[in-house]
Amino acid sequence: MATNKIILGDNLEILKKIEDNSVDLIYLDPPFFSNKNYEIIWGDEGEIRSFKDRWAGGIEHYIAWLKERVYEMYRVLKQTGTLFHHCDRHANAYIRVEILDRIFGQNNFINEFIWKRSSNRSSISKAARKNYDTIFFYAKSKKYTYNQLFMELSATSKDLYKNKDKHGFYQTVPLLVSGKRKGETGKIWKGIDPNKQGQEGMHWVTTPDKLDEYEKQDLIYFPKNGKTPRLKYYLKQSPGVPLSEVWDDIPLVQGNERIGYPTQKPEALLERIIKASSNKGDLVLDPFVGGGTTVAVADRLERKWIGIDQSVQAVKVTEFRLQRQQDLFSNPFTVQLHKYDYDTLRYADSFEFEEWIVQQYGGTGNVKQRGDYGIDGRMSDNTPIQVKRSDNVGRNVLDNFMSAVRRFDKALLEKNRKEKKPVGHLIAFSFNKGIKEETARLKNQEGIILKLVTVEEIVPIAKKPTIAIEVSEKSRDENGIWDIELTATGHSDAGVEFYSWDCSYDPEKGFKPSLMIDKEGRHRHQFKAGLHHIAVKVVDNDGLESVEVIKLQVNGKIKKTL
Template identity: 50%
Template sequence: MPINKLILGDNLEILKTIEADSIDLIYLDPPFFSNRNYEVIWGDAGETRSFQDRWSGGIDHYIGWLKERVEEMYRVLKPTGSIFLHCDWHANANIRVDILDKLFGSENFKNEIVWFYHRWTNTSKTFQKMHDTIFWYGKTKEAITFNKNGYPPTSSQLKKFEKGWDQNVVYLKSKRVKQYIVYNREKFERNCKNIDTDARLVYRETSELKIAPPDVLEFSVINSQADEFIGYPTQKPEDLLYKLIYTASNEGDTVLDPFMGGGTAIAVADKLNRRWLGIDQSAMAVKVTELRLQKQQDLFSAPYAVQLHKYDYDTLRYKDAFAFEAWIVRQFGGTPNAKQRGDMGLDGKAA
């Protein structure tokens, strides 16, 4: 991928245009099978169509809808690549058995990661549901990236460290290079006193650097007072995505999020000096992610592009009639009007 991109369009169609074996890491947080109208967040046409598509035939239809997209994700992953699929209790068993095990193979299963969060309610008549599931699979048995040493602290941990924990390791976070660097504390204080004024110094126990992270990650859901809050109801915390992306990729790797939503994975990938590709069917999701990226850009940030998905007139005109009918219904729910034809790149021509 030559440049970072935000792409507006149906991820199934866009994934088909991506070169095979070209992506290092995929994180997807697809709409859950919860039949909740709150999942229609932006309310624009693309998002509404997506919501209706996956619900038209129950759980089997939902799994089929998701599986054909994950098949394309499997194709574009490098042999050394891996995928994180974020889901909840409504369909996690179906997703693992009917999609991930069948496409990736149970032998390439790496972890079932639990994101645990507090969300108290006194109305439940069962154990309270306080976690999501994230399945991690490799494409093949070839070595995949697993960075456990120098694991970056989360923002909540940084606040604790900055209160003066007296340990033996210094983490330096430089805005200039956007990465964490581990130093021996004594050596750092002796040799690096005039380091970048942008840096934040925090301390952490050396023993924590020698063990792999646990498969239960505890982070609070985003509250309205958090700096990263954007008003997106299903927004995931940046700390969670830091853990996943940092662990399973390296600087310069390409990270794909085909269900971009509020743009958390893209924002974190950008901060960690990964190349990235974000796709969403909602124009508002693309715009919100773009604004989020603009807020964190600086002189050293990599450039990016925003691509509105266009369709070639001749390709559509000479499609098989039944194939075109299926495509147009999926895209627009009927014959497109003049504005929609313009959005399609048909220059006002009737398809």
């Protein structure tokens, strides 16, 4: 399966298409078995379907639903691969015993991490605050990938670094340690004989030459009370403390990172997991990708990735989030929806389209591209296929194709005719009346079946939504800041799902939304006087989108131009 891809669909179906032993790291954050309302994030058809699936029965049902998916995850993991399963108190005991131990084996349980989400924003129960999640860490074998990581020092540890000089905050550590020595480290330095210090005698941590060098660099602290000198150890030198099982140093999603849905996980959490258990170029999979935290971080850390979600909204938010963080040098990615957008297919690069649609139809593309009587592909029995990337294809196309079919392989044509099978397949967006009448005549009078196939019969296609923007001034303050209301109105047969705004749109950089999810199509924004480019996207229930860009001249009065 191609990587760097966001896929819309039930992860069970998609996982089945991924090869065995191909993924390095899986992070899954499935809907928890918690409060029903809280679990509806996006509210679109895909999510509601999955929601009904999980809640059809009690905990047993939830565990069975999850288990068949985790089984597929285990299958696709490499022997060196690892899985991090994020869950909470509602089902963590069942998940560990009934799913992970059974599929991975108890021996392959590596650790249980506790992520303390926050001290403030926790719900209070009668017994205690509820403020942590569990992340189970399993490996497929003992040869799993793991890189030692460090956590930030706690506030109390940082307090130890209370002295400050031009290099920063520091604490002091001894230069003399117990035990007499005869060599260099036992020599007198600054008039201090280490062997005469302490009850048993001591020695320097390094040679007198090195101590001189430290002194020159101002790294030695000489106490005023004449006690023995000590080495300065700076806060910035400390790598932190080795990763422990309790993670209390990662706060909930904050600031710019916040997209606007409740179960979004912080990037710092995924950064820790991805750095710990994968390396550059490895493949990271998130089968419940939500708003795309895992894939956004994986992409930034130069891993390959695949993200799956059943919700159109989740898939599109992930797409916009990745676009927001992309620059000129980023790797491209693709998005696989249930439907294809008519305009994109209709006006795509013609050779690529021909090859792709022939494959979707079950044939093989024509590698030669030219000189094969205009034939674009063949079925497995060699019957020719021709593709016309147009609408209302008429009689003349059929006549040309029929003469190509006749010249291509006469024996095959005769065989197909005798066996009442199609002698050729003609693919187009639509056909006119003339061509349909001629195919009927060929069949009835000459016994020749020529199959006319529309693109829509091969792949599901739909028309993109349409969109228009209205602008209205709400107020203006004495500092020359204008408060403007932007209203977008989208139309789609499938139903409008949400809007997304980029109020400082730069055509060179592409769409980088400042407001990711706007369900209403209404956005208030403050503008300074000047020229502004605004882009808004509308996304429909199929995940198809359209964008509208306007120029807004804010100066004395506001003027919108397209």
